[in-house]
Amino acid sequence: MSAVSVVRRRLAGDFEVDEWGLDADAVSVLSPLFGLRWSIDVSGAASVPRSGGALLVHNRRFGRSEPFVVARAVRLEAGRQVRVAGAPDVPVVGPAVRRLGAVLHQSDEIASVLRAGHVVAVGLGRTPSKRSAVGAVDVDSMAEARRIGVPVHPVGLIGREHRRRWRVAIGTAMGTEWGTGEPDDPGAAEAVRVAVAGLIGADGAGR
Secondary structure (H helix, E strand, C coil): CCHHHHHHHHHCCCCCCCCCCCCHHHHHHHHHHHHHHCEEEEECHHHCCCCCCEEEEEEECCCCHHHHHHHHHHHHHHCCCEEEECCCCCCCHHHHHHHCCEECCCHHHHHHHHHCCCEEEEEEEECCCCCCCCCCCCHHHHHHHHHHCCCEEEEEEECCCCCCEEEEEECCCCCCCCCCCCCCCHHHHHHHHHHHHHHCCCCCCCC
16 A cells, blocks of 8 residues: 555545554555665564464564564564564553554553464563573563463564664474473473574573
8 A cells, every 4th residue: 555545544534443553554654664774684484373373572682673673574574464562551652653563561462462363572671781691581471372372483683773684583483382381381481582592592591
């Protein structure tokens, strides 16, 4: 859909957002602009399911670009819209980033999006001081994904905030047999963290 047609539809009041605020028309128009901002090399996109819910767990270091780099990579290579966890629950800014697919980083909202069949990207804890460090997993989001039964994919990003080139490596879905089998088993979260570390060539020990 062209930018002109999107503007015309908005002037006419003829556009839709979903229940979490996504404006798919706006994303389709703005996506080429993100291409001017970032050059992204992607591997492993074929492992992302073509339909149904999935949780992508990725590393984070600086700034706020990483989740949107993941979203663009998956949109381009797998044809899936990614809901980025981390929308601020504040006026103006929150609704604006929701239009691009962001959702609150709250387990109940993430669970509702996963149940509706969407792909959700959740970042590990930030690790600004050591490039090879991989932060802690959001155990609550992991537990919700396991309860619902959607696949969980580790994702490794190599790049830097304010630089143009990124590499995104998407791992295969983690098995449902990790740890004790309980949804909130910390062993499952640790397995995903180590898998992310492996994708970026880290030692898996830094937090």
